[in-house]
Amino acid sequence: MRTIRVGSRKSKLALVQSGLVIESLSSKSDQFTFAIQHIVTKGDRILDVTLSKIGGKGLFVKEIERALLDGTIDFAVHSMKDMPAELPDGLEISSIPLRENPHDVLLSRGHKKLEELEPGAVVGTSSLRRAAQILQARPDLTIRPLRGNVDTRMARLNSGDFDAIILAAAGMNRLGVTEKGEDLPFHTMLPAVGQGALAIECRSEDAELKALLNTINHEETAVTVRAERSFLKRLNGSCQVPIAAYCERQNDGKLSLSGLIASPDGTKVLKTHCSGEKPELIGITAAEELLDQGAGEILSELGLESDSDA
Template identity: 45%
Template structure:
């Protein structure tokens, strides 16, 4: 009997439509870069705790690491070689022995407004319900429209769109990147300007995690790594890390890279939208981590110990 050859690489991912798009795009890019057939790179769907718990806000049950814990365990168990994540789902500090090795080119970072009753947030009638699982989006909506009720809704993109159709909520906000990747950007009534509605750290970025000591996989991933996205993400994650950021805190941050220059904007907002602090940094790409950390430390000091209490 002919023995089948082992996979060239093994990808681990969540099973949502968006997660599968990200995994298949990574598979396609790796196969093209290394001249191997698609089927030589396997994709394993791993159910995470975050997928299993849909009835409570993530902040109540352990934070965004619930979307990565089981996949990271598969890396440690060496049943997969690389984990493909939405960058904004990743914990600020990765487990010892795991590293963020590569990023795909970043999609549009902006937030989309989804509503059948109004074109924009400004046009939404007073007292309307906006559903979101994101404390950042909720706080920023309250900052712009304190007369609107923000309620917590969970689920993948399709689930949230159904909650609009059923009238459970009047509007929601979703990452435009995800809508574009799923081919449903036309569902957006409008798109927020990133200057006035700063996105989440990592929004629009696909991050690839590996074992730190797996030099073969890390070298293979170098062929598809988007340098500018990885550098921007380095600055944003350092900003988040200095703030001890998680999905329990309303934090926004976005970095852009232009050649050897980097620019970063960061924002913290009280959960009720009543107070916000913003800062910015600019420097060289080699300073990405330091610039992010410095911006985060500034806002942490300006906000003070009780800033995120409510």
């Protein structure tokens, strides 16, 4: 019987997500056992600086990918929104389980909605994507950085450090958090690429493991996430740029993708919407439409190009 080593960050959410995947895989086959190996990433070590200032996407995955490549672990479970558009040679996302709720949630003292917050109210988030969209909707609010795990962020809200904070609904649901909040609609807050989905990454050469992981792949989630990641890749997406996208299947069977790129202060927000049948083509087309609208100017102002991954 093969023991499969699963690399995981030590955060409560990362361990819960790894546990959910292991539970699903165990129900599909009794030919394997699983052992979790803790890995500390750069994003876990540096908590007092916003993600955009310490390297953007990849902060929570690079050390784990090194462990995959050197054979220390066999697979890892990532939040898809943390995954860079390009993966190292020899690694692949072999499985994407059913997506959780992709919305962002506003939690506030007094259970106020976004429109009900007082002018000047302090909203905590270190996500440039969230900050830009909040400021577009409510330019009279104040954004202040907030990092840490879900419990830490909620504690700072409850202690009065912030009037409101924004969390991912998926993380709250997986952790069993029942705090009352407002699911922000997509026209106000478009999610990060892949938000709510998990990425199970392993070595491309491990055919036995890939066959097992495929048993929990959710094809519809995988297809829509492919469209979003194609959009991200074309726009050179990283945490240094407020980029958002969400793709879903329409009633007529076509895929529908909404995309957005913004300046960090929310004063310039470009949006697009595309539909079609080929996920990668939809993502590229949506990105090209934003580039035609002037997305390249936003990227150049941030010192980035638009033709390769950051």
